[in-house]
Amino acid sequence: MIWLGIETANAPLSVAVVKDGKVLAEVVQNIKVTHSAGAMPAIETILANVGVKPNELEAIAVSEGPGSYTGVRIGVTLAKTLAWTLQKPLVGVSSLKVLAANAALFNGLICPIFDARRGNVYTAVYKGPKLDVVIEDYHDHIDxxxxxxxxxxxxxxxxxxxxxxxxxxxxEVIGHNAYRAPLYDDLPRASAAINLASMENLPNVEEVHHFIPQYKRIAEAEANWLKEQKEKAHEQ
Known part of the structure; x- marks a missing residue:
């Protein structure tokens, strides 16, 4: 089975092609190129390099969030467009779980962290090689x-x-129980997204229309609008 994996939930970009459980090629980068400009060329290049035509893909895996609102939206939109155009099933996986997969063999708990600004984070806690969920993906202040x-x-x-x-x-808070992952594990990999997606039942192609990102937090513009509405209601 041939999979395409797309990971754009935050600043790093990763694209991978996996065939029958083997990684044919993977791009992992953390450079200042917007995903709207870099993701599709990366996909086209990697498919060309491995000699796979788009219509030969059998499924697509995408990091569905949480993370950067723009990054998540770009990745999901791109994956949905490809999946529907090619009539292939689309499987979404947690961007936090994709990152945690790099450290699945750690003998303890695994806590991926994405900056959500103003001291807030997107995070979760996993454990063991199967990445059992200890704390579900959520948004919180670091404290x-x-x-x-x-x-x-x-x-x-x-x-x-x-x-x-x-x-x-x-x-300061966790003390001797705090461990830092090595730098080479800090970047999420699209091959991990594919591996996680391959453990799920493939959905029907028609379900692509109903696929939505998992932001775990409303957009800032929407949050400001809700705040304004509450203030107006309080004034009345």
Whole structure:
């Protein structure tokens, strides 16, 4: 079976082609190129390099969020367009779980972190090679997350390029139980997205229309609008 994997949930970009459980090729980069300009050329190049025509793909896996609102939207839109055009099934997987997969063999808890600005993060906690969920994907202030993690009283590996933004505070609260993933594990891989997606039942092609991103938080514009409505209601 030939899979195409797309990961654009945050600044890093990854695209992979996997055939019958083997990675034919994978692109992983963390450079300042917007996904709207870089994702499709990366897909075209990697397919050409492995000699796979688009209509030979049998399924598409995409990182469905949470993460950057723009990054998630671009990846999902691109994946949906390809899936519907090619009439192939589309499987979405958690972007946090994709990143955590890099550290699946860690003997403890795995905590991927994406910066959500103003001290907030998108995060989750997984455990073991099967990435069993300890804490579901969610949005929280870093202080709230660390309070939950401290109560777990277990070794925790923090993974992701954004961990550096919070590392001093993490060590302050978690202490000797805090571990930092090596730099080569901080970038998510589309091949991991494919591996996770391959464990799911393939949906019908018609379900592509109903596929939606998992932001785990409303957009900032919508949040501001709701805040304004509450203030107006309070004034009345």
């Amino acid at each position: 709230g997350l660390l309070a939950r993690l401290k109560d777990l009283d277990a070794p925790i590996l923090f993974i992701g390029v954004d961990v550096d933004l919070f590392w001093d505070k993490i060590v």
